[in-house]
Amino acid sequence: AQTVTQSQPEMSVQEAETVTLSCTYDTSESDYYLFWYKQPPSRQMILVIRQEAYKQQNATENRFSVNFQKAAKSFSLKISDSQLGDAAMYFCAYRSVRGGGATNKLIFGTGTLLAVQP
C-alpha cells in the first residue's frame, strides 16, 4: 500500500521570504501523480500544484515549485515570496494511475500548518 509522510507539523515564514515544505512517500508503482493541496480555515481543499512521476522536469506554478526526487521518493514544495494569504494547512497527496477498475483515490499526508508572519 502507498503511504505519504509529512514530518513537519508546523512551519513559519516571514512575509516575502521562501519556505520549503517536505513530503516523502512510499510506493512500488512506477507511474503515479503527486499533489500539493492547500486547505485554509474555510476547509475548501485547493489544488496548488501537481507532478506526473514520468516527468523529470519539476512542476512550477507562479510562486510555487516542487523538488521531485523520484529515486528518493521525495516531493517538497517551495513557496517563494510568501504572502499572508499563503497561511493554511498544506497536504501532500499521492494518486495511482492504474487502469481497469482501480479507484485511484487520493492518499494524503497528515499536513503541515504554515504560518506567515508579517
Added chain:
Amino acid sequence: GAGVSQSPRYKVAKRGQDVALRCDPISGHVSLFWYQQALGQGPEFLTYFQNEAQLDKSGLPSDRFFAERPEGSVSTLKIQRTQQEDSAVYLCASSFTRDSEQYFGPGTRLTVT
C-alpha cells in the same frame, strides 16, 4: 461555474442519531469521492462513485456508513447510530473522469455529542 457544494456545513448530532450529508458535484462530473478528515489529520478515502454505480466502498469504517448517488449526480452519505468517533469533517470531491483533477467541496463538520 458553480463548484462542489455540500450541506449542511455544520451538523451536531447526539450519539445514536442518524445523519445524512449531501454533496452536489460539479455538473457533468462522472466521478464522485467521499473522504473523512479527522481533527489534525489528512483526509482519508471512504467511497467512490462512477455515475450512479458505487465502485469502491473499501474505506467505509463500518456498516453504519452508507452512501448513494441514485441518479448519478447528487450524493448522500448517511451515518446510522452515530458514535463519538464519527466526529470529523466529511469532504466530497468530484471529477470529470476517474483520473482527472478532483474538485473539493467545503466539507461538512459533524460533531457527535
